């Protein structure tokens with residue numbers, strides 16, 4: 299599927315997706331999305347867990363979040379001491395909302411910026427900390443390798459869906475099929491840690507540390523940061 303098509307898919311979907319997952323009511327969302335919103339406590343947990351895992355490590359660092367959506371991580375990470383936050387997303391609707399909501403955050407001293415970009419548009423990010431939540435589920439192996447390569451001089455934390463034989467994952471696959479998979483042909487990936495480690499190895503990096511938690515369901519964090527239990 300060409301990147302432009304994925305961009306259109308996410309541009310149409312992202313604001314309703316965020317509102318149903320993170321609790322901003324939107325009566326224009328259909329029934330399936332509202333059901334999904336009701337069972338999305340794992341995604342709300344993922345967001346707060348990311349803040350708690352990252353907060354001890356962001357002081358004095360630039361953070362780059364790819365697939366940032368409307369930038370929900372920006373304010374807590376600046377508050378935790380990040381010296382700058384840069385969010386990138388393929389969906390202009392998300393970037394517009396992020397700019398509207400968070401444009402003035404951080405002032406000149408700790409700049410917060412949002413820009414439309416696909417993963418493959420991005421170049422070396424220096425020693426910035428590279429972060430993503432739910433992005434890997436939508437990337438090809440080449441795109442994930444590209445992210446590991448452009449972030450190789452800094453730490454990383456990425457949240458993704460781990461492939462499992464579980465009832466929860468089966469329900470998720472069914473939801474995806476009914477809600478948009480059969481209509482668009484687009485479906486998220488579920489990956490194994492071994493697959494992620496192979497991509498890391500190809501960019502000369504050691505295997506990932508892995509963080510699991512029952513409230514994440516089949517979501518996991520992979521990172522080279524020390525990840526204490528929550």
Ligand SMILES: C[S@@+](CC[C@H](N)C(=O)[O-])C[C@H]1O[C@@H](n2cnc3c(N)ncnc32)[C@H](O)[C@@H]1O
Nearest residue numbers: 308365366367387388389415416417431432436
């Ligand atoms: C599941 S949403 C997660 C949004 C946000 N990180 C969160 O957790 O609330 C995935 C995000 O990745 C973005 N995305 C998907 N493919 C992308 C790509 N190739 N390059 C940049 N962003 C992409 C989508 O537009 C969307 O905002």
